[in-house]
Amino acid sequence: MSYREPLSQMAIAISISESDDLAVLGLAEEHLRDAMTEISRHMLAMGARLIYGGDLRDNGYTKLLFELVTRHRRDADVGDVRPAIANYLPWPVHSMKSSTYLSDLREGLEGIGELYCLDREGRIIAQDADIGLSPTAFSDEDWSSSLTAMRHAQTEATFARIALGGRVTQFKGRMPGIAEEAEFALKAQQPLYLLGGFGGCARDIASDMGLMPDVKNSINWLGRNQFSSWGVNDLANGLEFDEIRTLARTVHVDQAVALILRGMLRLSQRARYD
Template structure:
């Protein structure tokens, strides 16, 4: 299709050196995108003026159209890889009001998968503090599945276009995924054995480490099982882990999150002095990193957006508000986050921050995150390609 179009277009417009082919999703992977751009360049078009995009990647790159030629406010994702080696930390958990919003576990998994796919396309990676099979929905598995599908497709494209030399080419600028597992979730040998197997399977695309109760990294094969289930000990341990998380990423996204503490009546509640998503937001702000709040999936992220005065159209559970506002530690954390939160670090304007705080569309959420991060990378002078 492209060769036919190039032939006809060159004959009709011989002086035209710019191209904006828009095609349906999914986006082209970098190996395929590169060969298409080379083909256009060989046909006489300027390489840096060839933009092969889908509606989703056009939006994520800050595309503007109307009143003349289209334009992008950030680099073309698959071609320029503007987020090379940038790691997005994801704080996520199923919110207690997810179903009340007409959403299911699958919606949360899709949102996480979409963000992961767009980050990979732009050259970045994800990091998450969790373990496999410890929560429902299993959001760790959703990210790992996206990475594995990306790797399979990218290898296929490399082999298709490069033949026997495909193995010599690097699939990605850096780690695609890192998992920092709190030692406290490793309460039995089965969980540790599963983690060991996954570590071996993901060795080519990322890494898995255990974070101990002091916030220090430990190799999986040296990790010790956790045996102390006392609530005060657990709360301190989780706080140490959460305080260490900014060391492993460049920005953080909040999705969902528990709002009621664990107890006999709510065994699936959060563990610690305050909701984990809020505590991780606090340490992100203290580290001076961009903080993205996706409030449309409810939970602690929606509460935090409400308390920061963004996402006014987003309904927030009164029970969730009451539960967290009753805690002095929570109120202090929100006050500090509100004082230190810098919207400009996100690379998004006020309208986009509102959309981020309210949207339930996975593709829009992913596009906003990558657009903001790409804008920040461009302003900072870019990242290593």
């Protein structure tokens, strides 16, 4: 009988972006990047498949995740050819890149990951044309509808979601990205792990759900008012209330990883016996 990792090919989505209030919390962006790296590394080690949707900036989280997966696969069993990551690119993002750029990116991910280009409605398409559109070619509505469509596609492919950080200003879309992804997870009754200790949108959501103290002078961003109507049970993440609250408040990555894995393993065991 072949060995299967505890989270073998379980699709785990990572929701992360820069927080506006990291400095206020005594943190820097490096803390957020380190948290993502450690969480992702442990998910990969347990056999999970990572789902991410983002831009392609040279120093962005997408590139960091690609590098992490590449490094992990190099150190892991060379006979394991299962894709470890799926990256969803909304229409405006991949349309600003050339076909050569995207082909090179896919080639670099061969054997370790998959790159999905989506159209305006969130359907997977082949991006072969040399488009390379200017950022000015897209209206606010183009961005909003395309990002929402991308997040719907992500949710359909996802078992659970981990959310941390997130801008609540200068975002594209109908609400902050972390918020929309959390909203979709809650509505789909998917396990959601909220890490509010790193500030940003995830902290606001955790606060509104009663998991941590209210944030003074926080921004009432679009769509925020709905999260106070969700309860702890709606997170459906396999953790007890005290564990959920600890996860929402901690800035210790090791503690966060242990709690996330505890919840996921409980859910995996329950599914096995159902």
